[in-house]
Amino acid sequence: MPLYQTNTKAEKRVEQRQRTRLRSGKLVTLDGQFLTECHFHNLAGGGAKIRVVGQSPVPMRFWLFDDQYSGALMTEVVWRQDMELGVRFVEDPDVTPLTDTILRTLAGKYYSL
Numbered sequence: 001m002p003l004y005q006t007n008t009k010a011e012k013r014v015e016q017r018q019r020t021r022l023r024s025g026k027l028v029t030l031d032g033q034f035l036t037e038c039h040f041h042n043l044a045g046g047g048a049k050i051r052v053v054g055q056s057p058v059p060m061r062f063w064l065f066d067d068q069y070s071g072a073l074m075t076e077v078v079w080r081q082d083m084e085l086g087v088r089f090v091e092d093p094d095v096t097p098l099t100d101t102i103l104r105t106l107a108g109k110y111y112s113l
Contacts, residue, residue, distance in 0.1 A: 022039050022040070022041070023039065023040040023066065023067065023068050024037065024038070024039055024040075024067045024068075025037070025038045025039070025040055025050065025064055025065050025066050025067055026038065026064075026065040026067070026106055027052065027056075027058060027062050027063070027064060027065075028062060028063040028064075028065055028072065028098065028102075028106065029059065029062055029063070030059075030061060030062065030063065030074070030095050032063075032098055032099070032102045034106070035054075035056050035058065035059075035062065036052050036053055036054035036056040036058070037052070037053040037054065038050045038051060038052045038053060038064075039051045039053070040066070041084070046088050046089055047075070047078065047086065047087050047088035047089055048064070048075075048086075048087055048089075049084065049085070049086050049087075050064070050084070050085050050087060051083050051084050051085075052083050052084075052085065058077065058080075058085065059077075060076060060077050061074065061075065061076050061077075061090070061092075062074075062075060063075070063098055064087065064089075065098075065103075065106045067107070070103060070104075070106075070107040071103070072098050072103065072106070073089045074089065074090050074091065074092060074095060075087035075088065075089055075090065076088055076090045
């Protein structure tokens, strides 16, 4: 009899998941408006598992700002469970990237957009 129980859910990731030390981030609308803070739980090459801090409604697509690297990637929600989201990183040439001013503001200790 095993000492632990394995997860029997089918793995759908293309790339290996990498757990992160609890890293902070921010969710930002596609037009640059702050939504809420979040924590990264793990990253895979094409996405992440995050936990949102606030009760703000989260759209299907948004910018995910990583406080550690002061950069943002466009994401699309793949699954939701309570306060946790599974997102994949996407590219959309029709969406204007966040400006350097918005990225600097998000990276600041205290920010407001």
